[in-house]
Amino acid sequence: MDEVRCNFLPRVSEARMRMxxxxxxxxxxxxxGTMQxxxxxxxxxxxxxxxFLIQVTNSNVRNQAHTTAVNKITLLIRxxxxxxxxxxxxxxxxxxxxISFVDGVTGHETDDHRKTVEEWSSAKCRRYQHMGTLTSSESLCTTGCRNRSIIEIDKVLAASNKYARCYARKLHVPIKLAIGEQLEP
Incomplete structure (x- = not known):
C-alpha cells in the first residue's frame, strides 16, 4: 500500500503574490487590485x-442605508x-x-510534525498567482461585490471631503495613512 503524503508547495516569489x-x-x-x-x-x-472556504456575513449597522459591517466570519478547512x-x-x-476551532482543536500537524493548520488572531488572504484557478469565480476576492459599487480610489483621495459628504461619512483615517504614506511624528 502506498503511503499518503502531505506535499507542501515550494515557496514562490513575492512578485507573484496576490492579496x-x-x-x-x-x-x-x-x-x-480593484477596490470596492x-x-x-x-x-x-x-x-x-x-x-478551504472563508465566508463573511455582513449586516446593517446603525440602521442607515448602505452601512454594513462584517458581523461573522466562518472558516472551513476541507x-x-x-x-x-x-x-x-x-x-x-x-x-x-x-481560541480554537468549533470542535476545540487549535491546530493540526502531519506525522512528521510539520504544521498544516495553526490559528492566529489576525487574518489576510494571500494567494500565489498560479493558484488562481483554484478560487471559485463567485468569491468576493475574485468577482467582488454583487452590487458592483466600485470605489475609484484615485477620485476619492483627490476629493475625500466631497466623497465623505456625499455618502454622509466622517473621515476616520488620515489620507496619508489610507494611501500608505508615513505620517509625521
Whole structure:
C-alpha cells in the first residue's frame, strides 16, 4: 500500500503574490487590485477553493442605508491528505475571538510534525498567482461585490471631503495613512 503524503508547495516569489482584504464599512480590495465597497447584507464566500472556504456575513449597522459591517466570519478547512475537516467561527457579538476551532482543536500537524493548520488572531488572504484557478469565480476576492459599487480610489483621495459628504461619512483615517504614506511624528 502506498503511503499518503502531505506535499507542501515550494515557496514562490513575492512578485507573484496576490492579496485580498476586507476592512471597514466594509471595503474590499480584490486579488486583481480593484477596490470596492460592499453594502449588501448576508453571507458570501470571501475565498472558496479546494483547500478551504472563508465566508463573511455582513449586516446593517446603525440602521442607515448602505452601512454594513462584517458581523461573522466562518472558516472551513476541507479534508485532504494534509488536514482533517476543521471549522472556525467568530462573530462580532462575542467579547473575544475564539481560541480554537468549533470542535476545540487549535491546530493540526502531519506525522512528521510539520504544521498544516495553526490559528492566529489576525487574518489576510494571500494567494500565489498560479493558484488562481483554484478560487471559485463567485468569491468576493475574485468577482467582488454583487452590487458592483466600485470605489475609484484615485477620485476619492483627490476629493475625500466631497466623497465623505456625499455618502454622509466622517473621515476616520488620515489620507496619508489610507494611501500608505508615513505620517509625521
Amino acid at each position: 485580498c482584504t476586507l476592512f471597514g464599512d466594509p471595503h474590499l480590495l480584490r486579488f486583481d 465597497s460592499c453594502t449588501e447584507e448576508g453571507a458570501r464566500p470571501f475565498v472558496d477553493n479546494r483547500h 479534508n485532504h491528505n494534509c488536514t482533517p475537516s476543521l471549522r472556525y467561527e467568530a462573530a462580532s457579538d462575542e467579547e473575544t475571538l475564539p
